[in-house]
Amino acid sequence: MPIDTKERLKIPRQKMPEQDPRARATNFEQVNYGFTLELAQLEASRCIQCKKPTCIPGCPVGIDIPGFIKLIEVGDFIGAARKLKEKNCLPAICGRVCPQEIQCETPCVLSKKGRSVAIGHLERFAADYEREQGEVLIPPRPKPSGKMVAVVGSGPAGLTAAGELAKMGHEVTIFEALHKPGGVLIYGIPEFRLPKAVLMAEVDYVRQLGAEIECNAVIGKRETVDELLASGYDAIFLGTGAGLPNFMGIPGENLNGVYSANEFLTRSNLMKAYLFPEYDTPIVRGKNVAVIGGGDTAMDAVRTAKRLGAKNAYIVYRRSREEMPARDEEIHHAEEEGIEFRLLTLPKRILGNDTGWVVGMECLQMKLGEPDESGRRRPIPIEDSEFVIEVDTVVVAIGTGANPLVPRTTPGLETNKWGNILVDEATGQTSRRGVFAGGDIVRGGATVILAMGDGQRAARAINEYLRS
Amino acid sequence: MNLILEKRELAPQACLFVVKAPRIARKARPGQFIILRPDERGERIPLTIADSNPERGTITLVVQEVGKTTARLGRMQKGESILDLVGPLGQPSHLEKFGTVVCLGGGFGIAAIHPIAKALRELGNWVISIIGARKKELLIMEEEMRLASSRLLIATDDGSYGRPGFVTDAFKDLLEEGIQTDYCIAIGPVPMMRAVCKITEPLEIKTVVSLNPIMVDGTGMCGACRVTVGGKTRFACVDGPDFDGHQVNWDELVKRQGIYLEAEKLAMEMFLHPEGACHRRGEGDAH
Ligand SMILES: Cc1cc2nc3c(=O)[nH]c(=O)nc-3n(C[C@H](O)[C@H](O)[C@H](O)COP(=O)(O)OP(=O)(O)OC[C@H]3O[C@@H](n4cnc5c(N)ncnc54)[C@H](O)[C@@H]3O)c2cc1C
Ligand SMILES: Cc1cc2nc3c(=O)[nH]c(=O)nc-3n(C[C@H](O)[C@H](O)[C@H](O)COP(=O)(O)OP(=O)(O)OC[C@H]3O[C@@H](n4cnc5c(N)ncnc54)[C@H](O)[C@@H]3O)c2cc1C
Ligand code: SF4
Ligand code: SF4
Ligand code: FES
Numbered sequence: 001m002p003i004d005t006k007e008r009l010k011i012p013r014q015k016m017p018e019q020d021p022r023a024r025a026t027n028f029e030q031v032n033y034g035f036t037l038e039l040a041q042l043e044a045s046r047c048i049q050c051k052k053p054t055c056i057p058g059c060p061v062g063i064d065i066p067g068f069i070k071l072i073e074v075g076d077f078i079g080a081a082r083k084l085k086e087k088n089c090l091p092a093i094c095g096r097v098c099p100q101e102i103q104c105e106t107p108c109v110l111s112k113k114g115r116s117v118a119i120g121h122l123e124r125f126a127a128d129y130e131r132e133q134g135e136v137l138i139p140p141r142p143k144p145s146g147k148m149v150a151v152v153g154s155g156p157a158g159l160t161a162a163g164e165l166a167k168m169g170h171e172v173t174i175f176e177a178l179h180k181p182g183g184v185l186i187y188g189i190p191e192f193r194l195p196k197a198v199l200m201a202e203v204d205y206v207r208q209l210g211a212e213i214e215c216n217a218v219i220g221k222r223e224t225v226d227e228l229l230a231s232g233y234d235a236i237f238l239g240t241g242a243g244l245p246n247f248m249g250i251p252g253e254n255l256n257g258v259y260s261a262n263e264f265l266t267r268s269n270l271m272k273a274y275l276f277p278e279y280d281t282p283i284v285r286g287k288n289v290a291v292i293g294g295g296d297t298a299m300d301a302v303r304t305a306k307r308l309g310a311k312n313a314y315i316v317y318r319r320s321r322e323e324m325p326a327r328d329e330e331i332h333h334a335e336e337e338g339i340e341f342r343l344l345t346l347p348k349r350i351l352g353n354d355t356g357w358v359v360g361m362e363c364l365q366m367k368l369g370e371p372d373e374s375g376r377r378r379p380i381p382i383e384d385s386e387f388v389i390e391v392d393t394v395v396v397a398i399g400t401g402a403n404p405l406v407p408r409t410t411p412g413l414e415t416n417k418w419g420n421i422l423v424d425e426a427t428g429q430t431s432r433r434g435v436f437a438g439g440d441i442v443r444g445g446a447t448v449i450l451a452m453g454d455g456q457r458a459a460r461a462i463n464e465y466l467r468s
Numbered sequence: 469m470n471l472i473l474e475k476r477e478l479a480p481q482a483c484l485f486v487v488k489a490p491r492i493a494r495k496a497r498p499g500q501f502i503i504l505r506p507d508e509r510g511e512r513i514p515l516t517i518a519d520s521n522p523e524r525g526t527i528t529l530v531v532q533e534v535g536k537t538t539a540r541l542g543r544m545q546k547g548e549s550i551l552d553l554v555g556p557l558g559q560p561s562h563l564e565k566f567g568t569v570v571c572l573g574g575g576f577g578i579a580a581i582h583p584i585a586k587a588l589r590e591l592g593n594w595v596i597s598i599i600g601a602r603k604k605e606l607l608i609m610e611e612e613m614r615l616a617s618s619r620l621l622i623a624t625d626d627g628s629y630g631r632p633g634f635v636t637d638a639f640k641d642l643l644e645e646g647i648q649t650d651y652c653i654a655i656g657p658v659p660m661m662r663a664v665c666k667i668t669e670p671l672e673i674k675t676v677v678s679l680n681p682i683m684v685d686g687t688g689m690c691g692a693c694r695v696t697v698g699g700k701t702r703f704a705c706v707d708g709p710d711f712d713g714h715q716v717n718w719d720e721l722v723k724r725q726g727i728y729l730e731a732e733k734l735a736m737e738m739f740l741h742p743e744g745a746c747h748r749r750g751e752g753d754a755h
Binding site for chain 1 (some may be wrong): 510511555688
């Protein structure tokens with residue numbers, strides 16, 4: 001029985017079932033269980049199917065949002081998944097990690113009247129349903145174009161570009177430096193937010209579209225970009241990410257027990273150190289752990305530290321809660337799991353003992369002043385407010401820069417002063433003919449879906465370049 | 469997958485592997501290394517490219533067994549494959565005609581210094597190599613080093629071969645002979661490299677060492693390999709592994725190399741006695 005708009009507006013936003021916070025703070029299993037069939041259909045029926053959907057422009061890859069939601073409402077879940085895949089080859093990932101609250105869900109008309117449709121949760125539901133039913137449809141291979149494209153980096157930007165280019169008939173090879181594909185999705189984002197099995201299924205989908213993935217291949221070292229071009233590749237897409245860890249430059253940062261977030265998360269996620277000694281890679285399991293920073297990376301690191309057995313796991317952030325760049329959902333989950341927030345706190349130096357291990361961190365108390373260039377209120381140190389937090393492990397999660405391996409070995413490839421590759425925004429074309437780029441290597445640390453949008457746009461531009 | 473084409477025991481607990489890796493072989497330069505992971509549950513460890521043969525498409529690795537992963541490699545045989553192998557990583561060693569160069573190698577450092585000594589000699593340097601081990605049976609690659617060098621000195625701790633004492637003692641002999649040294653390279657355990665630098669610093673002999681901090685990715689992504697050189701933090705995997713030995717903060721390096729000692733002991737114990745050690749699961753704390 002069709003329901004009218006008024007009825008639809010009465011249905012409250014459905015909440016996704018979650019693992020109990022106390023239990024989940026000790027395991028690496030998924031925090032969110034996902035919608036059941038019933039919950040998904042009920043949530044889908046909240047969408048009023050706008051004639052001019054304001055949600056779509058909020059999605060960097062332009063998913064037909066009312067279209068896929070309607071299919072869920074009527075029970076055609078597989079159809080919904082296929083609709084998603086017309087625009088997004090990694091929906092199970094985006095449904096889990098997209099910051100929907102600042103992307104597609106903010107412009108949803110219902111966000112004014114109350115609460116927007118849970119677009120991300122529905123996306124995750126449809127993609128999971130398709131994968132779990134084993135009915136993943138592989139589109140037929142198009143006629144080969146006879147052109148070869150090399151994609152450097154297998155993060156969301158590279159995977160998307162490769163998938164799209166394969167669908168257009170080009171022969172695509174992804175070169176990845178690490179031993180497994182996925183970029184931040186495999187080495188950074190933990191199992192409890194994005195299970196590796198889900199990621200691997202979506203990576204396999206990109207393979208099945210026709211893209212080859214070669215791991216253990218560091219471009220700029222084993223082959224340069226110019227050598228790839230000379231060896232027969234007609235175009236190149238660079239999606240090498242922002243993988244260079246920033247440290248703070250304070251005393252004590254090289255003490256034992258101080259990690260960059262990249263190292264801490266790579267050990268735990270990519271190398272499975274949380275399963276040591278079943279897996280060989282060790283990690284320091286601190287009892288009192290401070291994670292410096294306020295972004296998604298900091299939240300992932302501090303929640304990982306808690307799961308590794310920390311009694312006290314702190315977020316140390318120099319501004320206040322409002323300025324924290326992490327997704328609301330992640331901050332909320334972290335609080336539920338017992339993470340302590342030390343806000344308006346600036347680390348000054350890390351203290352060690354004679355054997356070289358961390359024993360504490362001296363910090364300064366801050367207060368908020370006038371807004372700075374970024375529009376956020378500037379933190380100012382309060383004089384003589386030094387105090388010490390007792391910690392045995394410190395994780396520095398204050399952002400990452402561009403890895404210079406490729407730019408340094410590619411003459412004529414222009415970068416800005418931070419080392420990010422300069423591109424034409426509409427096409428991803430770099431200063432080198434036939435070389436395109438996108439994702440974090442262009443934007444600096446951004447989001448999965450923006451990286452995917454870049455990969456998609458560049459794929460279209462590469463296709464035009466190859467066919468002209 | 470990287471096929472092991474040859475395996476040879478050089479000394480107890482030291483093996484040489486010739487591995488198929490054509491694209492690395494084409495690019496490798498002396499001083500560079502690879503990172504490998506033997507199997508799905510394995511750790512990533514760095515090993516120097518001891519030799520490369522672009523025609524055969526092979527690289528040579530020399531592994532000294534010191535813990536779980538190296539012991540695991542020591543049990544791999546010809547015909548088996550190493551799951552992951554990535555390279556060449558790091559900056560090649562700086563090579564030019566310096567004049568008289570002293571190359572010191574200890575332990576696996578002998579394998580690492582061999583291609584450097586060879587290349588320096590080809591550039592017209594007078595290359596004096598000094599290699600050492602605890603005792604005669606443990607000394608590796610003597611013949612190769614003899615061929616690569618203009619002159620070869622040997623030291624063993626117990627005096628069972630060559631000069632009794634450390635390679636640094638043999639180095640002091642050499643300096644006493646009045647040999648004018650223009651450049652020095654030392655590769656081996658930290659105490660050895662550090663002792664060499666102690667000798668050369670007052671004499672103002674430029675000394676390059678190859679640092680071996682703990683690494684993970686080898687591409688500059690994690691910062692595990694950070695070392696302090698000349699008061700600045702550097703990432704050994706991309707800025708090195710070669711550095712000016714007189715600028716290195718050795719104390720810090722030694723401490724950082726020991727971060728996982730407890731965990732490493734446990735991993736080794738479980739590798740050697742898989743049944744007995746199971747109940748100790750989860751004792752991975754480093755301190
Ligand atoms: C811990 C963490 C949590 C995050 N959480 C979220 C989140 O919840 N939601 C969200 O939207 N965003 C999140 N982000 C940001 C998001 O992950 C990134 O914006 C996104 O992954 C960028 O994609 P990319 O494809 O540009 O690069 P990456 O994902 O960084 O992938 C780059 C790949 O290129 C490889 N590479 C680099 N150099 C070379 C080379 N020379 N040769 C070969 N391969 C090379 C790297 O090994 C890597 O695999 C998070 C980031 C981190 C670090
Ligand atoms: C650039 C470089 C080149 C090297 N070349 C060689 C070589 O040609 N032949 C050789 O036998 N060895 C070489 N090493 C040392 C070798 O990497 C270590 O012996 C090996 O990682 C030990 O691993 P394990 O599991 O057997 O022992 P473990 O018991 O895990 O460790 C023993 C010691 O080795 C060091 N170590 C442990 N894990 C790592 C790691 N991931 N990265 C670096 N060091 C680690 C630590 O100081 C540790 O205390 C090199 C190291 C570096 C950094
Ligand atoms: S991909 Fe991300 S932004 Fe686009 S609809 Fe899905 S959740 Fe929203
Ligand atoms: S704006 Fe909201 S209600 Fe309208 S179509 Fe999009 S999701 Fe549905
Ligand atoms: S090993 Fe990770 S940065 Fe050097």
